[in-house]
Amino acid sequence: MQTGQSAEYQLEARELTIGYPQRTICGPLNLQLSAGNGTGIIGANGSGKSTLIRTILGHLPPVGGEVEFLGLPVDEDSITFRRQVAVQITDGTFFEELTIAEHLELVARGHGVAAWEQKVEEELDFFELTAVAEVLPGELSSGQRRKVLLAATLIRPAQLVLLDEPEQRLDLRIRQKLYDRLALLRQSGTTLLVVTHDPQLLRKSLDSALLLDEDQGVILDAEAGAQWLER
Ligand SMILES: Nc1ncnc2c1ncn2[C@@H]1O[C@H](COP(=O)(O)OP(=O)(O)OP(=O)(O)O)[C@@H](O)[C@H]1O
Numbered sequence: 405m406q407t408g409q410s411a412e413y414q415l416e417a418r419e420l421t422i423g424y425p426q427r428t429i430c431g432p433l434n435l436q437l438s439a440g441n442g443t444g445i446i447g448a449n450g451s452g453k454s455t456l457i458r459t460i461l462g463h464l465p466p467v468g469g470e471v472e473f474l475g476l477p478v479d480e481d482s483i484t485f486r487r488q489v490a491v492q493i494t495d496g497t498f499f500e501e502l503t504i505a506e507h508l509e510l511v512a513r514g515h516g517v518a519a520w521e522q523k524v525e526e527e528l529d530f531f532e533l534t535a536v537a538e539v540l541p542g543e544l545s546s547g548q549r550r551k552v553l554l555a556a557t558l559i560r561p562a563q564l565v566l567l568d569e570p571e572q573r574l575d576l577r578i579r580q581k582l583y584d585r586l587a588l589l590r591q592s593g594t595t596l597l598v599v600t601h602d603p604q605l606l607r608k609s610l611d612s613a614l615l616l617d618e619d620q621g622v623i624l625d626a627e628a629g630a631q632w633l634e635r
Contacts (some may be wrong), residue, residue, distance in 0.1 A: 411475025419469035422459045429528045433621035442596040444606045447616030490562035498541035503536040515560035527555040547573040564595045568577040571602040583608035603630035
């Protein structure tokens with residue numbers, strides 16, 4: 405199996421222009437992420453953040469340029485990509501007949517997590533979901549559902565974690581725990597790419613930002629990105 409492990413960067417976008425058949429949204433963009441980097445994707449509503457994530461995941465073809473993961477064109481259907489990339493990009497889908505604990509068990513076991521029972525307990529505890537562990541998704545609040553999706557993304561091993569506005573609907577205490585958790589993940593070598601409107605997330609968990617502005621991509625350090633979000 406090809407893995408491209410000798411690639412210079414873990415994720416690289418070169419002269420990437422994103423958009424739809426009838427409309428170019430932004431570009432050309434250049435982005436290089438190595439292990440342990442943490443980049444926020446920021447910009448006004450409609451600037452192209454979700455379009456960029458969808459292009460990086462291979463859901464949308466680039467209008468121009470290319471994007472590679474471990475030196476190979478992105479392909480969400482490839483085994484390497486599925487093993488190495490954990491994604492939380494939408495409001496997510498649930499199996500309505502599985503409890504919250506069963507959802508986490510499914511992901512953990514599917515990704516070969518050792519001692520998965522303990523990991524499920526730890527994630528439930530971290531996201532303060534233990535009281536609803538045996539509840540079905542349809543009985544949860546929107547914030548609780550968001551926490552389950554984040555727990556399911558973070559319970560599994562990954563080289564790259566992609567998150568789309570993870571701060572949404574989280575109360576302040578959980579948000580602060582999440583900032584620390586993401587910073588720790590980076591210290592352990594995991595790479596983060598996070599669409600966010602939250603300046604504190606940028607400051608505390610990430611080291612740079614890709615600002616999509618006026619159809620261009622500009623790389624900023626985390627503090628400059630946070631200040632742009634606070635402008
Ligand atoms: N399927 C589509 N076909 C054509 N244009 C689209 C399509 N989906 C989105 N767009 C347009 O692409 C632009 C970028 O949208 P996108 O959702 O990527 O923005 P965003 O930065 O994620 O916005 P937000 O902060 O509101 O989530 C918008 O002008 C939007 O109208």
